[in-house]
Amino acid sequence: MAPYESDDSARAEEADDRFAGRHKAARYVVPVAVVGVAAATIGLVPALADSGDPDLPKVTAQQLIEKIAESDVQQLSGTVKISTDLGLPDLGGLESGLLSGAAGEHGGSSADPQSKLLELASGTHTLRVAADGPDRAKVSLLDDAAEYSVIHNGKDVWGYDSKSNEVFHSTSGESGQTGEGKAPHDVPATPKDFADEVLKSVDDTTSVTVDGTAHVAGRDAYKLVIKPRQSGTTVGAISIAVDAKTGLPLKFTLTPASGGAAVVDAGFTRVDFSRPSASTFAFTPPKGAKVTEGDDLKGGESKGDGRKDFEKALPKGHEDSADGLGGSKTVGEGWNTIVVLDTGGEGLPPGASGSTGNGDVDGFLNSLGDHVKGKFGSGTVFSTRLVNALITDDGKVYAGAVTKAALVKAADAAQ
Incomplete structure (x- = not known):
């Protein structure tokens, strides 16, 4: 039909x-x-x-x-x-x-x-x-x-x-x-x-x-x-x-x-x-x-739970949250929207570009990571078939259902 x-x-x-x-x-x-x-x-x-x-x-x-x-x-x-x-x-x-x-x-x-x-x-x-x-x-x-x-x-x-x-x-x-x-x-x-x-x-x-x-x-x-x-x-x-x-x-x-x-x-x-x-x-x-x-x-959860902070930082419904890892904002529009987080200059997690001492973790990170450079400096893009995330060496995170090139472009535009 x-x-x-x-x-x-x-x-x-x-x-x-x-x-x-x-x-x-x-x-x-x-x-x-x-x-x-x-x-x-x-x-x-x-x-x-x-x-x-x-x-x-x-x-x-x-x-x-x-x-x-x-x-x-x-x-x-x-x-x-x-x-x-x-x-x-x-x-x-x-x-x-x-x-x-x-x-x-x-x-x-x-x-x-x-x-x-x-x-x-x-x-x-x-x-x-x-x-x-x-x-x-x-x-x-x-x-x-x-x-x-x-x-x-x-x-x-x-x-x-x-x-x-x-x-x-x-x-x-x-x-x-x-x-x-x-x-x-x-x-x-x-x-x-x-x-x-x-x-x-x-x-x-x-x-x-x-x-x-x-x-x-x-x-x-x-x-x-x-x-x-x-x-x-x-x-x-x-x-x-x-x-x-x-x-x-x-x-x-x-x-x-x-x-x-x-x-x-x-x-x-x-x-x-x-x-x-x-x-x-x-x-x-x-x-x-x-x-x-x-x-x-209740009251027994870790106040430093990074996963929960990240969830709080993502926009939900009609609101932008200022909570989480240094707050968040979005750039772009529609399907090209990118969520931007600031980890406070911490950059990549320990071992993301080296060794954690845990072979499983190292293998996972290395298999996903792709080192990139631009006006923003340098960083690593972690990719899946749908969601990609760029973590810059100075602690910025750019994530969205967009291509690697789109993430690098957004990081460059933020300079």
Whole structure:
């Protein structure tokens, strides 16, 4: 089926009218959202598609965006496949140590969602999801011999790791609000989570078209395609399969400008819109399980947690944060937005251009690092297939879903 496209000028005007009031930061939210997704490195593999394209009434891109915005699915259950391809090298087991360290920051509980869900950073995984309104949601990460679940039931949020028989418990106010089909801590878990972030920022730096139809998880769907109009970004295109009946995004695919496999590919393999059983969201700690309460961790976190400072420094929603590593700012616009941080002149972490004494760390850093020079001086660019970061020798950090050349140009322009 040939693609059909809405009129660009009409689409831009309609999109501005609909989104400008709610999303003042449209100039940079899409790239920052992409950075956030890649930082969490949570992607979903393609949903199993039936053969043949369904014959559906034609719609414009604007109509399809509105259909997504108006979608009000309150109940669902289904299965999602998860995979990530950032082009990172084999860490030789280093990632396990990093995950263990992250768990240690939160009281040593392997069931804490904030550290456990980092396992989605690589490899292929299966998620089982369920939701019943805004106060009941469950996301289960299935392994060969174990299962990890996050359950939101009313005010309670539970995390359970069957492998270690550990439980983490907090209230929604402590652990972060959960919503329809979404895990705590704002971790994207379904195609809708990803689509919501991207659609916040439809503006004149973006081309939006409808590219035919598809079958996804047994459902008829339209294919919405979002492409940067700008050069210099590492994002090639984003495709969202939208359920023709409910408007729910069923599949989300982000492909890099360099081509090849998708970096983020989100899709249901099975979905059911009937109400899940109430027992789906019931949880009682198993006998003998170690239970960690969220209250026990308050005030015990390190004030010098650089990871949290970095998260604070990234723009969120409509705000620029002045917290974090010397504060932050953004340069550029649209898909070419670059987040700039100042570490206070510390430059590269010890060993980034030499030796840490840890072979795994050295191998990882050296495999990603590319030394560059310019008017700004010299530094090292750390690259993935989507997000690149330049760390200058005088402690500036330039990061975004842009090319290495764009980072060097931004650093030069700052002089």
